[in-house]
Amino acid sequence: MLEAVNNYLDENASKWQNIARLAAAKTELSQLIAAINSAAEAQAEAQVSYGKTKLALKKAIAAKADILNDVIEAYALTEGDDELARQMSDSRSDLYRLPYNDFYIKVRAIIDKATELQEVLVSDFGLSAEQITDVQNDLNQLLEINGLPRAYQIKSSVATSELEQLLSQASDLLYNQIDKLMSIFKHSDPGFYHGYQKARMIVD
Numbered sequence: 001m002l003e004a005v006n007n008y009l010d011e012n013a014s015k016w017q018n019i020a021r022l023a024a025a026k027t028e029l030s031q032l033i034a035a036i037n038s039a040a041e042a043q044a045e046a047q048v049s050y051g052k053t054k055l056a057l058k059k060a061i062a063a064k065a066d067i068l069n070d071v072i073e074a075y076a077l078t079e080g081d082d083e084l085a086r087q088m089s090d091s092r093s094d095l096y097r098l099p100y101n102d103f104y105i106k107v108r109a110i111i112d113k114a115t116e117l118q119e120v121l122v123s124d125f126g127l128s129a130e131q132i133t134d135v136q137n138d139l140n141q142l143l144e145i146n147g148l149p150r151a152y153q154i155k156s157s158v159a160t161s162e163l164e165q166l167l168s169q170a171s172d173l174l175y176n177q178i179d180k181l182m183s184i185f186k187h188s189d190p191g192f193y194h195g196y197q198k199a200r201m202i203v204d
Helices: 002-011 020-079 082-087 092-096 100-116 118-124 129-146 149-182 190-201
Strands: none
Touching (some): 002 020, 002 149, 002 190, 020 082, 020 092, 020 100, 020 118, 020 129, 020 149, 092 100, 100 118, 118 129, 149 190
């Protein structure tokens, strides 16, 4: 309804732009709509950024952990350790698809095994100590992010509160100023006035 009213007045600006008080109220309405749109975007961003951050980091960890378990699997096969080779046979996509709790356990097991075999994996299989540390650091970060949903909820709540306040201000502006000022046209330009009334009934 706000957008519909704003657009209707824009389309018929020549009819009201010389009425100073109505022009001022229309300018305020346009500003409020811009602020409402901005607050709505902030609210949506707060709600989705938490999930996006987790997914992006999980994807990166899965790729790095896959490199570790490929090296461990190669070691296991050369040593004839079929059970260890089986444990380290998951692909990057296998790891990524795991639920978070299972993902933590699996990646933790890969890191622990790589750490246990670090000397031989570094000297004979091309792994570096930094690769192990890198996966560990990323996993720690994911665990930390997983403990922060409350912060994102607060951010979303602030955006929602701001949005509600702006909507209330816009509604007050329409009812207490623009609606009353538009009565100027009730008889002098009934077509324009009724068009405004119709715009007021449109749900955005």
